[in-house]
Amino acid sequence: GNSVTQMEGPVTLSEEAFLTINCTYTATGYPSLFWYVQYPGEGLQLLLKATKADDKGSNKGFEATYRKETTSFHLEKGSVQVSDSAVYFCALRENTGGFKTIFGAGTRLFVKA
Amino acid sequence: DTAVSQTPKYLVTQMGNDKSIKCEQNLGHDTMYWYKQDSKKFLKIMFSYNNKELIINETVPNRFSPKSPDKAHLNLHINSLELGDSAVYFCASSQGDRVSGNTIYFGEGSWLTVV
Numbered sequence: 001g002n003s004v005t006q007m008e009g010p011v012t013l014s015e016e017a018f019l020t021i022n023c024t025y026t027a028t029g030y031p032s033l034f035w036y037v038q039y040p041g042e043g044l045q046l047l048l049k050a051t052k053a054d055d056k057g058s059n060k061g062f063e064a065t066y067r068k069e070t071t072s073f074h075l076e077k078g079s080v081q082v083s084d085s086a087v088y089f090c091a092l093r094e095n096t097g098g099f100k101t102i103f104g105a106g107t108r109l110f111v112k113a
Numbered sequence: 114d115t116a117v118s119q120t121p122k123y124l125v126t127q128m129g130n131d132k133s134i135k136c137e138q139n140l141g142h143d144t145m146y147w148y149k150q151d152s153k154k155f156l157k158i159m160f161s162y163n164n165k166e167l168i169i170n171e172t173v174p175n176r177f178s179p180k181s182p183d184k185a186h187l188n189l190h191i192n193s194l195e196l197g198d199s200a201v202y203f204c205a206s207s208q209g210d211r212v213s214g215n216t217i218y219f220g221e222g223s224w225l226t227v228v
Contacts, residue, residue: 032214043117043203043219044156051214087154093214100161100169101217106154 002027006090006104013080014112021075021107023064023090031092033057033066033073038087038106047075047088085111116140117220119204125226126194133190134223136204144168145187146205146217147179156203162187194227201225 007022025033032051036044048057053068062077073090090104119136126132138145146169147159160179161169167179176192187204204220 034216036217038154041221043205043221044217045219046216049214049216089156095214100158103156106156108154 002031002092002094002100002102004090004092004102004104006088006107008105009087009108010110011107012110012112015082016079017111019075019077019080019084019109021088021090021109023073023075023104025071025073025090025092027071027092027094029094029096030068031094033064034091034093034101035062035064035073035075036089036091036103038089040086044089080109080111082111082113085109115220117204117206117218119202119220119223121223122221123224123226125228128194128196128227130194131190131192132194132225133188134202134204134225135186135188136220137186138204138206138218139185140206140208140218142206142208142218143184144207144209145181145184146203146207147187147189148203148205148219150201150203150222152200160187160189191225196227199225199227 003026034049035047037047038044048059050057050066056065064075087106093101117138144163146161162181165181178190181187201222207215207217
């Protein structure tokens with residue numbers, strides 16, 4: 001079945017460091033790919049998405065590129081802030097069959113001042 | 114205005130009790146979901162409704178029963194609560210059941226603790 005694998009956390013960085021959170025997927029067809037973010041005590045919210053190969057999603061300084069050849073959708077940010085501390089979820093949305101959204105296990109990010 | 118709202122936010126109850134969590138969305142979406150998030154933040158879908166019709170029913174004990182009185186509401190009733198039911202339950206919605214690329218909008222979660 002379809003699945004999403006993302007790097008285990010927690011990831012601890014100092015402010016202004018470069019961030020990469022790896023995400024790879026297994027899917028039939030051409031799913032849409034997402035990054036969601038969950039701040040402490042809140043629900044998940046969409047951070048960015050890409051709906052086809054080579055698309056780049058971007059928002060709030062975060063970027064991720066849909067790489068079909070490597071089945072990856074790694075999240076990057078050039079300079080993190082303390083306020084970026086959260087749990088980040090990679091997800092795919094099937095475009096056939098059940099059209100389910102499948103989430104990765106989440107990666108907790110701590111950013112130190 | 115909160116797009117997806119769920120109540121209560123916190124619920125502490127004893128084993129064996131029956132409880133309900135209510136959810137409402139004002140986004141005009143036709144699809145609603147219940148997700149369960151465990152203590153390790155793993156998120157698992159439980160149910161999905163499209164236009165009040167159940168379309169996803171994952172392997173969930175039948176003590177859990179969703180009810181959708183209309184497109185804007187999806188409530189979750191849990192019978193005979195067990196310690197393992199302690200988790201955060203998220204309601205969510207999206208537009209379009211058979212649409213790739215649609216975003217899911219989440220509520221703030223209901224923290225259920227069974228003692």
